[in-house]
Amino acid sequence: MKRRNTPSKTAVLSVLERANTALSHDMLEEALDGTIDRATIYRILNRFCEDGLTHRIVADDGKQYFALCEECNHQKAHSHNHFHFRCLQCERVECLSNEVSVNLPKGYRAENFNGVISGVCNRCAVA
Amino acid sequence: MKRRNTPSKTAVLSVLERANTALSHDMLEEALDGTIDRATIYRILNRFCEDGLTHRIVADDGKQYFALCEECNHQKAHSHNHFHFRCLQCERVECLSNEVSVNLPKGYRAENFNGVISGVCNRCAVA
C-alpha cells in the first residue's frame, strides 16, 4: 500500500499541473495522446484523490473532473467547500476560490461538498 | 409540441408528489413496479424539467435526481439556487430550503446551479 512512482503517474500529474483547471478523464486521455490505458488513468486519478493530491468534482454534465488544489499541497486538513464553474462553451471547469459555508439542518452531518455552477465564462462571454 | 396527458405521466407525477424528496430514475422505476418503460420515464422526466415542473439535480453519485419544487408550481420565474442533501445511508435526496447566492468573477454568467452536500441525515445519524 505504499505508492510507487511510475511514468504514467508522472505524466498525468504534469498534465494536471500544466492545466490550471479541473480535467475530466477524456480531457486527460486526449492530452496524453492515448499513450496510457483508460483504466490506468482512472486508477491514477482515484489514487490522487485518496491521497488528497486532487479533489473530485462531479459536474452537472455527469462527469467527474479532477483538480489539483493549491491547499492540497500544503495543508494537511483542509476543506473543499468551494464552487466550481463549468463553461458551457469552452468546457473549462475551474475552482472558484471563495470557500462557502452551508448550514445544514440540525442533526445533519456533511461529508462531501459538491458545488458546480455552469454558464459562460468571461473569456467566452466577450466573443 | 403541445403536451398530452397520459397514464404514465400521471403515474410518475404522483410518485414524485407522494415522495417529498428528489427521486432518481431507478427509484421511480421501482416505485412504479416496472410498469413503465425505462426510456419513457426518462422522457417524462426530461419533459417535466423543460416545462419547469421539476428541477434536475446531478448528485455526487453521478446520478440525476428530480424534484418537484414548491415554487415551481406557483411562480413562473424563480431560481433553484438551493443546495441538496444526499444521505449516504438512506439515500434520500432532499432540497434544502435556503436559497444561496454565489458571486461569480466578473464577466461570468450563471446558467445553472447544482449544489449537493452528501453526508448523514438526522434520521440516520441517531441510529
Place this chain on the structure above:
DNA sequence: TAATTAACGCAACAAAGTCGCATTAGCTAT
C-alpha cells in the same frame, strides 16, 4: 541483484442515459 508487490494493459462488465423507429393513443376540429 533478487524478492516483493504496486501498478499496468487488456478485456469484460455495469450503470446511466439517449435515440431511432414502428405503434398507440390524446387532442382537436370537423
Place this chain on the structure above:
DNA sequence: ATAGCTAATGCGACTTTGTTGCGTTAATTA
C-alpha cells in the same frame, strides 16, 4: 361521434462513463 394529426410509448440498440478481474511488468527495498 369520428377522423386526422402527431405526441407519447415500448422496444431495442447504442453511447458514455467508470469499475473490476487477471495475468504481466516494473518500482522499490533489502
